[in-house]
Amino acid sequence: MTSIAEALLVIGWFVLGYYLLVNGMYLTVHIAALFELRSDLKRQAAGTMYQRFSSPFFPGVTVVVPAYNEEAVIVESVQSLLNLNYPELEIVVVNDGSDDETLSRLRSAFDLHPIDADVPFEIPSEPIEAVYRSEDAPGLRVVDKENGGRADAVNAGIWLAEQPLFCTIDADSIIDRDGLLQAVEPFLERPEETVATGGTIRVANGCTIENGTIKSVNLPDNRLAGLQTMEYLRAFYSGRLGLDRLNALMLISGAFGVFRTDLVREVGGYETESITEDFELTLRLHRYLREQDRAYNVEFVPEPVVWTEVPESPATFSRQRRRWYRGLLDTMARHRKMIGRRRYGSPGVFGYPAFLLAEVLGPLVEGFGYVLVPLAFLIGAADASFVLLYFGLTVGFGVFLSWFGILSEVWSFRRYDRPKQVLRLLGYGILENFGFRQWKTLIAWRGLYEYLRGDTSWGEMQRSGFDSD
Amino acid sequence: MSNASAVSFETLSLIGVFITGLLAVVGTSTVARSVLSARRDNRLADVRPQVRQALLSRMEATDPGWEAWVGGLSGTERRVAEDLLEEYLHRIRGGDRESLQQLGYALGIGEKARRKLHEGDHLERRRALHWIARLDIDVTIETLEATCGGHPETRAAAARVLYEQDRANATEEGTELLLRGTGPLSVLGMDTLYQLNKLSPDLLFTRTKESYHEWSESRLIQVLRVIGTAGPASPDTPLDWIGFLFVSESPNVRVAAANALVGYGWHDGVRSAIEIEQVRTDDSPPVRQAVYQMLGSWDDEASVNALRNALRSESNTRAAIDAISALGERATSIPESELTPASSAARDWVLASTEPTRSETEQ
Amino acid sequence: MYSILIADDDEEMRELLRFKLQNGYDVTAVADGEECWRYLDENADDLPDLMVLDVMMPGLSGYRILDRMRDDERFDDVEVIMLTSRGREDDIVRALDAGATDYMTKPFSGNELVARIQRVLR
Numbered sequence: 001m002t003s004i005a006e007a008l009l010v011i012g013w014f015v016l017g018y019y020l021l022v023n024g025m026y027l028t029v030h031i032a033a034l035f036e037l038r039s040d041l042k043r044q045a046a047g048t049m050y051q052r053f054s055s056p057f058f059p060g061v062t063v064v065v066p067a068y069n070e071e072a073v074i075v076e077s078v079q080s081l082l083n084l085n086y087p088e089l090e091i092v093v094v095n096d097g098s099d100d101e102t103l104s105r106l107r108s109a110f111d112l113h114p115i116d117a118d119v120p121f122e123i124p125s126e127p128i129e130a131v132y133r134s135e136d137a138p139g140l141r142v143v144d145k146e147n148g149g150r151a152d153a154v155n156a157g158i159w160l161a162e163q164p165l166f167c168t169i170d171a172d173s174i175i176d177r178d179g180l181l182q183a184v185e186p187f188l189e190r191p192e193e194t195v196a197t198g199g200t201i202r203v204a205n206g207c208t209i210e211n212g213t214i215k216s217v218n219l220p221d222n223r224l225a226g227l228q229t230m231e232y233l234r235a236f237y238s239g240r241l242g243l244d245r246l247n248a249l250m251l252i253s254g255a256f257g258v259f260r261t262d263l264v265r266e267v268g269g270y271e272t273e274s275i276t277e278d279f280e281l282t283l284r285l286h287r288y289l290r291e292q293d294r295a296y297n298v299e300f301v302p303e304p305v306v307w308t309e310v311p312e313s314p315a316t317f318s319r320q321r322r323r324w325y326r327g328l329l330d331t332m333a334r335h336r337k338m339i340g341r342r343r344y345g346s347p348g349v350f351g352y353p354a355f356l357l358a359e360v361l362g363p364l365v366e367g368f369g370y371v372l373v374p375l376a377f378l379i380g381a382a383d384a385s386f387v388l389l390y391f392g393l394t395v396g397f398g399v400f401l402s403w404f405g406i407l408s409e410v411w412s413f414r415r416y417d418r419p420k421q422v423l424r425l426l427g428y429g430i431l432e433n434f435g436f437r438q439w440k441t442l443i444a445w446r447g448l449y450e451y452l453r454g455d456t457s458w459g460e461m462q463r464s465g466f467d468s469d
Numbered sequence: 470m471s472n473a474s475a476v477s478f479e480t481l482s483l484i485g486v487f488i489t490g491l492l493a494v495v496g497t498s499t500v501a502r503s504v505l506s507a508r509r510d511n512r513l514a515d516v517r518p519q520v521r522q523a524l525l526s527r528m529e530a531t532d533p534g535w536e537a538w539v540g541g542l543s544g545t546e547r548r549v550a551e552d553l554l555e556e557y558l559h560r561i562r563g564g565d566r567e568s569l570q571q572l573g574y575a576l577g578i579g580e581k582a583r584r585k586l587h588e589g590d591h592l593e594r595r596r597a598l599h600w601i602a603r604l605d606i607d608v609t610i611e612t613l614e615a616t617c618g619g620h621p622e623t624r625a626a627a628a629r630v631l632y633e634q635d636r637a638n639a640t641e642e643g644t645e646l647l648l649r650g651t652g653p654l655s656v657l658g659m660d661t662l663y664q665l666n667k668l669s670p671d672l673l674f675t676r677t678k679e680s681y682h683e684w685s686e687s688r689l690i691q692v693l694r695v696i697g698t699a700g701p702a703s704p705d706t707p708l709d710w711i712g713f714l715f716v717s718e719s720p721n722v723r724v725a726a727a728n729a730l731v732g733y734g735w736h737d738g739v740r741s742a743i744e745i746e747q748v749r750t751d752d753s754p755p756v757r758q759a760v761y762q763m764l765g766s767w768d769d770e771a772s773v774n775a776l777r778n779a780l781r782s783e784s785n786t787r788a789a790i791d792a793i794s795a796l797g798e799r800a801t802s803i804p805e806s807e808l809t810p811a812s813s814a815a816r817d818w819v820l821a822s823t824e825p826t827r828s829e830t831e832q
Numbered sequence: 833m834y835s836i837l838i839a840d841d842d843e844e845m846r847e848l849l850r851f852k853l854q855n856g857y858d859v860t861a862v863a864d865g866e867e868c869w870r871y872l873d874e875n876a877d878d879l880p881d882l883m884v885l886d887v888m889m890p891g892l893s894g895y896r897i898l899d900r901m902r903d904d905e906r907f908d909d910v911e912v913i914m915l916t917s918r919g920r921e922d923d924i925v926r927a928l929d930a931g932a933t934d935y936m937t938k939p940f941s942g943n944e945l946v947a948r949i950q951r952v953l954r
Binding site for chain 2: 039042043045046047048049050055056057058059115116117118119120121122133187188189190191192193385386388389392393396397399400403404406407410411414417418419422423426
């Protein structure tokens with residue numbers, strides 16, 4: 001064999017090895033997750049011994065809803081938030097300079113009246129036009145401001161929040177009616193230490209939604225959405241939950257997270273320059289608290305809490321994932337000081353490197369392999385047996401992890417409780433490895449390219465509104 | 470052309486068989502589990518209505534005959550009965566509750582709870598305590614101490630049991646359990662501490678005075694918060710020491726101290742311990758906020774004057790907002806010249822936010 | 833026989849209430865605010881004599897239903913007992929201000945509820 005061919009083969013083995021390493025990590029994390037789950041379920045079984053709704057110590061929550069051109073869903077969304085099962089709640093909707101009917105629909109639906117004075121304190125966001133109160137719903141306020149992006153809008157909401165905790169939710173996501181109660185659990189167990197909690201996200205496409213609550217859980221009809229459902233399940237077990245157990249929890253996803261209001265103000269709120277603000281904020285909180293040597297707790301709530309609409313068209317999906325990848329690169333670069341440093345505890349020693357290897361480099365290496373291996377075969381550097389081994393192992397391991405995720409789901413939460421749904425999910429687990437994951441690696445490479453080129457665009461998802469009866 | 474086979478046929482087939490086997494195991498377990506669970510759910514749902522009817526009828530009867538009934542239940546029906554019991558105990562109080570508690574005994578839950586109290590890990594013991602409270606099971610304080618005294622979470626749950634069962638010395642014993650150690654409490658702990666002491670925080674004041682320098686800052690803040698939420702102390706309770714909390718290095722403690730003394734303007738000990746001018750000019754804005762709220766609740770001439778003086782020099786708007794709110798109606802009549810820009814903006818904001826809205830329709 | 837409408841999104845609560853009241857009254861139960869309002873609207877000429885109304889329901893909350901009822905004279909004669917988990921002073925005041933006849937907190941006593949209803953529906 002020529003030396004080029006040899007080199008190609010060696011690289012091919014390396015790529016295979018890397019893939020096995022990364023997925024081996026996922027598997028380990030997944031198993032750790034199952035132990036965590038067991039003790040979480042036990043904790044839940046222990047029950048609450050006091051009446052949460054009448055306890056004066058149950059923490060109040062401000063729900064901050066950034067809204068940009070959400071006329072199709074905003075009223076429904078706010079209505080369902082007002083009906084959340086939670087004792088002490090206020091809603092702050094931030095209209096981020098929409099040029100559609102968002103604000104006017106809110107004004108008429110909730111009988112809003114503007115507060116006839118300027119906001120007296122400094123808010124680190126684009127200028128605020130007016131703050132409205134609602135005649136109908138005392139817990140609702142609406143902030144109208146100039147456009148500044150999601151992070152900017154959320155910051156405005158955070159600075160006006162009056163409750164000790166806040167959470168952010170996108171207008172196109174639905175919080176489970178009891179979701180907030182569950183997401184707040186860690187704040188009840190360790191009220192002084194807990195600074196942030198994250199909630200599990202599930203896919204809303206296909207589910208029957210009535211009155212802003214999930215009436216029944218169904219798989220989406222759209223195949224792309226179905227694949228993502230499978231993916232969210234797997235990512236949950238192989239990612240978030242296990243990392244939480246290992247105290248390395250890096251990401252509190254933007255779709256749902258509950259934070260201490262005063263602490264987030266202390267660190268300056270969300271970073272408007274970042275593309276995935278939530279991830280960046282979480283890392284910043286980790287660093288800030290570790291640098292101050294403050295004991296703290298960031299925790300993940302395993303029960304499904306938030307349901308979100310996922311892209312059903314390839315173009316929208318690609319845009320979203322590229323944005324996520326660029327955001328990942330951007331945030332990792334910002335906080336590269338954390339890597340391997342014991343100063344930053346488990347997130348620094350374990351979380352950051354793991355993320356780097358698995359989430360940043362993983363898709364790139366895998367994508368590289370999809371090009372390399374067939375190429376090597378074509379020029380004779382690798383023979384059929386290697387190709388067979390390569391694809392056999394990668395697909396096999398991939399399907400295994402996906403199916404393992406479904407098995408874990410069936411043993412625990414069973415949101416997909418009909419056997420037919422489970423069979424479909426298993427099918428998606430296979431299908432995922434024939435096209436979907438390969439496409440995602442291509443998206444990662446595109447994302448990298450865009451990042452290096454300095455692209456910071458946000459992209460948008462076309463809202464189709466919620467199903468209603 | 471290469472003739473070197475990277476991987477031998479045997480190895481490939483071995484790997485292939487291994488992967489296929491693994492997938493087969495995972496796949497069939499998943500499907501099997503899903504099918505079995507769905508079937509079980511259907512069975513449970515099928516029997517639920519009639520078990521519910523039977524349960525509710527017996528609950529109301531003077532002689533429910535729970536033992537006989539439970540004896541005749543199938544496994545599925547029994548599970549449903551346990552679930553319904555849990556649901557109803559959560560929602561009902563009064564005479565029906567006692568009847569349901571009897572059902573709990575008949576189902577053997579009481580026995581199981583006692584056992585788990587001795588044998589389980591701390592989460593299982595918490596669950597056991599949950600049932601002991603719900604079913605009003607008699608467990609001696611010694612047993613509680615022996616089984617639950619070692620872990621803060623089980624101590625809190627044990628204290629709750631004392632409260633829920635309305636025992637003779639619940640307040641003293643429960644408070645002792647909760648305040649053991651130095652770490653912070655959970656919300657269950659705080660709520661229980663409150664429920665045990667809500668009529669009078671005198672015991673809490675005494676314990677705080679004794680132990681506050683040993684407690685962690687979080688614990689101190691929590692206890693102060695419970696004190697603030699509870700009813701008033703008696704006039705003779707010595708509170709002069711409370712001045713020390715206002716000079717604590719930690720602003721959080723100073724805030725908590727001010728919050729705790731809301732409504733204590735009448736207490737001589739408090740008034741002599743606190744130098745109003747000193748506390749209202751604290752460096753930290755959150756502390757000033759809390760002090761203004763406190764002064765607002767005291768509502769006497771000295772406090773009102775202090776608030777007005779504060780507005781003359783306050784530069785932090787959030788604090789000014791609290792001072793304005795604390796003054797209530799009086800804030801409207803303060804001349805502009807006596808307000809800093811921050812205070813003035815704060816006043817505009819507070820008044821605009823609280824004026825009754827006109828019910829005109831927007832065009 | 834007097835008729836009672838129960839509105840609560842909690843299934844077990846509905847079953848409990850229904851069981852407690854079905855012996856002495858003609859009971860109907862609805863599961864959320866929208867359904868409740870629809871029922872009232874459709875049965876305007878044969879209204880329930882009393883409603884047991886939960887405060888926190890998805891869709892239309894108990895308070896909003898009360899407000900609507902107060903603005904509509906068709907519903908002037910319907911007695912309302914509000915049911916809620918919170919039981920704080922401002923909740924009680926709000927409910928009574930909005931026109932509720934009485935107020936009960938959860939966890940509730942079945943016998944107490946029946947006694948209160950009997951007092952109202954004499």
